[in-house]
Amino acid sequence: MKRRIFSGIQPSDVIHIGNYIGAVKRWVASQEDPERDNIFCVVDLHALTVKQEPEELRRHILELFALFLAVGLDPNKSTLFVQSHVTTHAEGGWLLNCITPLGWLNKMTQFKDKSQKQETILTGLLDYPVLMAADILFYDTHEVPVGEDQKQHVELARNIAERFNFHYGETFIIPEPVIPQIGARIMALDDPQIKMSKSMAANKGHAIRVLDEPKEIERTILRAKTDSGSDIRFSKDPLKAGVNNLLTIYQTLTGKSADAVEADFADARGYGDLKKRVAEVVIAATDPVRKQHHQFIKDRGELERLMKMGAEKARTISEPRLQDVKQKMGLVL
Numbered sequence: 001m002k003r004r005i006f007s008g009i010q011p012s013d014v015i016h017i018g019n020y021i022g023a024v025k026r027w028v029a030s031q032e033d034p035e036r037d038n039i040f041c042v043v044d045l046h047a048l049t050v051k052q053e054p055e056e057l058r059r060h061i062l063e064l065f066a067l068f069l070a071v072g073l074d075p076n077k078s079t080l081f082v083q084s085h086v087t088t089h090a091e092g093g094w095l096l097n098c099i100t101p102l103g104w105l106n107k108m109t110q111f112k113d114k115s116q117k118q119e120t121i122l123t124g125l126l127d128y129p130v131l132m133a134a135d136i137l138f139y140d141t142h143e144v145p146v147g148e149d150q151k152q153h154v155e156l157a158r159n160i161a162e163r164f165n166f167h168y169g170e171t172f173i174i175p176e177p178v179i180p181q182i183g184a185r186i187m188a189l190d191d192p193q194i195k196m197s198k199s200m201a202a203n204k205g206h207a208i209r210v211l212d213e214p215k216e217i218e219r220t221i222l223r224a225k226t227d228s229g230s231d232i233r234f235s236k237d238p239l240k241a242g243v244n245n246l247l248t249i250y251q252t253l254t255g256k257s258a259d260a261v262e263a264d265f266a267d268a269r270g271y272g273d274l275k276k277r278v279a280e281v282v283i284a285a286t287d288p289v290r291k292q293h294h295q296f297i298k299d300r301g302e303l304e305r306l307m308k309m310g311a312e313k314a315r316t317i318s319e320p321r322l323q324d325v326k327q328k329m330g331l332v333l
Contacts, residue, residue, distance in 0.1 A: 081310030
């Protein structure tokens with residue numbers, strides 16, 4: 001039996017190099033594994049947990065779906081779809097709400113962090129981990145590729161699945177979080193002590209967006225914060241966090257070992273050389289994506305056709321599990 005993988009990205013803005021390295025690049029590689037069945041989703045319902053401008057959100061959804069295609073995700077190899085196009089997610093989320101203790105949600109650290117930054121806290125912000133659980137569980141997911149900051153949400157999905165199985169009989173597969181060993185946390189270029197963030201990607205110098213022009217990528221990397229030294233090697237020293245971040249970006253995009261990366265910079269003349277070479281590999285990785293994206297985004301009809309095709313594939317997987325859950329909970333079908 002193939003192991004099913006489910007993952008998604010919010011359409012809040014164009015993804016940055018951290019998203020690409022930590023998630024999307026790995027998705028592309030995963031779809032070549034004959035032992036895996038991949039499902040990748042634009043999780044637009046999650047984006048509604050904060051106020052959105054409708055036209056801007058629509059544009060971001062189309063841009064992100066086009067980006068899925070541009071990076072090499074193949075709708076004939078993977079299931080690619082938009083979350084709101086498959087009603088299982090919202091309906092299944094409600095069913096799971098009705099077995100999830102409120103105390104479990106109050107413990108979510110991301111809710112605590114995000115709610116402190118908002119004057120009005122929407123119910124969806126508290127509840128979206130249950131929707132995420134529905135995303136995962138109704139597809140019989142075995143593995144969920146996530147960053148360390150999302151691991152707690154997969155743990156919640158596991159708890160919900162176990163609770164449902166206890167009360168209603170074996171139904172859901174218990175999913176496992178999968179955190180990459182290298183490149184899981186790409187840090188901000190302007191502050192390498194914090195993770196690169198989509199919400200801050202518009203700030204000059206904070207992040208490289210995958211669709212940035214080559215000159216903008218080069219400018220951003222040349223401004224990246226480092227330190228007053230000149231030693232180019234991997235280090236756990238907090239003072240070397242900027243250099244370590246640049247080396248991690250270089251390593252994940254080249255696929256080289258840590259020793260090979262350090263050897264590449266043995267003849268470097270300081271951090272200027274480091275930044276120049278990192279910019280070169282980032283541009284080499286993203287420039288074809290940017291050009292492909294431009295072609296896909298021009299054909300709205302084709303994007304909508306592929307969205308519809310992906311949603312139909314997703315329904316064939318998730319709807320039988322939804323009907324099973326409704327029947328076990330006592331609903332009349």
